[in-house]
Structures are given as structure tokens and as C-alpha cells.
Amino acid sequence: MRPTLTHVALHVPDLAACVTFYQQFCGMQLIHQRAGKGSKIVWMAEPGKEHSFILVIMPGGQDRQLSADDYSHFGFALQSRAEVEAIAEQARLAGCLIWEPRDEPYPVGYYCGVRDPAGNYVEFSYGQPLGPGSEHMPLP
Known part of the structure; x- marks a missing residue:
């Protein structure tokens, strides 16, 4: 199994x-x-x-108080860098952006981080070998 x-x-x-x-x-x-x-x-x-x-x-949960350098997160792939920018702007306006958009070497790609109302971090990325379009990318 x-x-x-x-x-x-x-x-x-x-x-x-x-x-x-x-x-x-x-x-x-x-x-x-x-x-x-x-x-x-x-x-x-x-x-x-x-x-x-x-x-x-x-x-019934407690608010998670993660530090800005805690990279525990849920990851969502997006179709483009522009979509990462749009999520970052939406989060900035909502006051929940924790990681400004940034580039990291492959396989991380371009991403930003957002805090959900419970304190969990959510990453939105483009260019990782996961998610939309990844079937054409090599795995790390």
C-alpha cells in the first residue's frame, strides 16, 4: 500500500x-x-x-505567532511573475504581506509570502518545478 x-x-x-x-x-x-x-x-x-x-x-485554534524568518508555509503556484506581484499588492493593501516578492535560485523561483488570519504563512510562487507549467521543468 x-x-x-x-x-x-x-x-x-x-x-x-x-x-x-x-x-x-x-x-x-x-x-x-x-x-x-x-x-x-x-x-x-x-x-x-x-x-x-x-x-x-x-x-478553536490559537493565532500562530511566526517570526518573519520562519519559512513554515503552504505553497501555491501561480502562472507568472505578474501574478505574484498582484498577490503581493493585494496583501500589502490588506496588511498581511510578510515577504516582499523576491527571486531565489532554482528551484525556489520568484515568490512572496502572505499571513492568513490564523497566522499561517502562505507562499505564492512562479518558476518552481511544481504546479502550473512545471511538467516542462526539470526536477531539482
């Missing part, structure tokens, strides 16, 4: 704020919700990936 990664589950202090963040910044959709953990449990996924990988969000 070979295990398959299907989801990540997080407790968050403000469920509604996190749902809104992942919809607005990450383009994720709410695909399921049910009663549980004091209010409700939410499943979110990228369109078309509902059967392969989801984010489960539950109320």
Missing part, C-alpha cells in the same frame, strides 16, 4: 476570516461544511481538485 496525501486540517481562531482569505487569495472554494468542534467544519479545495487535495478548517 502506498499512502496518498489528501488533506491538511487546521484549527483556526476565526473560521469565517480564514474561509474568506482562502477564497480571495487562493481561489479555493468551499466544498463541504458540517456541524462539529463547537460550530462547523469546512472543507475547501481548488476548483477541479476536490477529489485529490483539500484544506479542512475547524474553529
Whole structure:
């Protein structure tokens, strides 16, 4: 048997704020919700990936206080450097940009970092050998 990664589950202090963040910044959709953990449990996924990988969000977590040099994060690939810039500007206006856009040597690429309402860091990148367009890139 070979295990398959299907989801990540997080407790968050403000469920509604996190749902809104992942919809607005990450383009994720709410695909399921049910009663549980004091209010409700939410499943979110990228369109078309509902059967392969989801984010489960539950109320009751503590705000994570990560330092700016803590690179624990969720990673989302984008189609271009311009899209990284656009996310960075959106985050800058919302007051949640933590890493200004920057270039790093392959395989890291061009990226920025954003803080979600629970304190988790989310990276938006272009040029990594993962995500859209990566099938034409060599693995590191």
C-alpha cells in the first residue's frame, strides 16, 4: 500500500476570516461544511481538485505567532511573475504581506509570502518545478 496525501486540517481562531482569505487569495472554494468542534467544519479545495487535495478548517485554534524568518508555509503556484506581484499588492493593501516578492535560485523561483488570519504563512510562487507549467521543468 502506498499512502496518498489528501488533506491538511487546521484549527483556526476565526473560521469565517480564514474561509474568506482562502477564497480571495487562493481561489479555493468551499466544498463541504458540517456541524462539529463547537460550530462547523469546512472543507475547501481548488476548483477541479476536490477529489485529490483539500484544506479542512475547524474553529478553536490559537493565532500562530511566526517570526518573519520562519519559512513554515503552504505553497501555491501561480502562472507568472505578474501574478505574484498582484498577490503581493493585494496583501500589502490588506496588511498581511510578510515577504516582499523576491527571486531565489532554482528551484525556489520568484515568490512572496502572505499571513492568513490564523497566522499561517502562505507562499505564492512562479518558476518552481511544481504546479502550473512545471511538467516542462526539470526536477531539482
